[in-house]
Amino acid sequence: MVKAIVGANWGDEGKGKITDMLAQDSDIVIRFQGGANAGHTIINNYGKFALHTLPSGVFNEHITNIIGNGVALNIPVLFQEMQEITAKNVPMPKLLVSDRAQIVMPYHILFDQYEEERLGGKSFGSTKSGIAPFYSDKYAKIGFQVSELFMDEQELKEKIERVVTQKNVLLEHLYHKPLLDVEELYRTLMEYKEMVAPHVCDVSLYLDKAIKEGKNILLEGQLGTLKDPDHGIFPMVTSSSTLAAYGAIGAGIPPYAIEKVVTVCKAYSSAVGAGAFVSEIFGEEAQELRVRGGDGGEFGATTGRPRRMGWFDCVASKYGCRLQGTTDVAFTVVDVLGYLDEIPVCVGYEVDGEITTEFPVTAKLEKAKPVLKVLPGWKSDIRGIRSYEELPENCRKYIEFVEEQIGYPITMVSNGPGREDIIYRK
């Protein structure tokens, strides 16, 4: 059985917690896209961790963790994370890295920084982890696959030379920055080879066998639908698909192998970076939600940046769940809303005088104004509750209202950051 765990919104929905929780009954957890640009926060009996590249199964000794071919693999970050978790007494995780995954090169990170500098106020709010330059090179067919680290020295140097020639034109004439050196890059790649060699694997073949053996497999998504390059808020999107469907490509398994899609949806909204955010709130109202949000506030796991805050957006979430092909919704951080007397929910968008509940393309989204409905709060702490019936009536009404609006079943309600803070509904 293959399950995908993905986000319905702008990311930071709590996928890490849901993955860590569901991982306990799984044999394999796979990251299939994205890179070290976003992070999952996970709290368990070993402590609190911000993972950027490692799959969220690393805290379970029985799990094989896999970096799929769709990932932007930053090798030093990956191994630094391994060291960080083992330093906190987590047993050395079993880790496999796809021989077809491509490598984030040191110059990808530099180009990301230089381009943001060049764009100045018009920048995309990149985390400067090299993700956009990495994926550009992948599709321009000048990226480096893990498998290429094992080529003959001469062959590899020739390829580096070809790439460096092109990069140096940009560095010299567009960015006016120091040039790249072939020998230095070769040495760096050999360091990467040494680190990654014990983990390299033909992942799609491995997974083919695992599927035939009936293993439980989790595909772990990063960010959410609205950051998808095709279906998200283009151009304020990420550079690899955030959709469950891409899980098949980014891991090398058949699309029909994915039987369940658990879409994680947060009980209010948050976003990072620029771009339209219809249900956004500001000022003190936003700050209060930001500080109370998640576990220890809504601040980026990778960057520490304060996240933009908003009320729950039924329009965006309905769309987000639809594009994921949702079979189950995990509704998270419901406990955070317990301080509010009343809870506004965005139930529609007004665009050019017309009200819609369908998520529009970016040009229209920029003009959309939220149509809010105010629901009564429950004014109590719901952490520790383990059965749905024990939740306060207004809390259940909030959940059921959202479920009706988005049209997908909320089968899990998360009421705290820990593994055990979960209410199964159906």
Ligand code: GDP
């Ligand atoms: P991810 O990238 O989707 O994994 O999300 P993040 O890790 O960036 O954000 C989720 C944050 O919310 C983390 O700090 C989690 O520990 C926390 N969290 C997850 N689920 C819950 C929940 O139900 N309640 C509370 N209070 N915090 C939660």
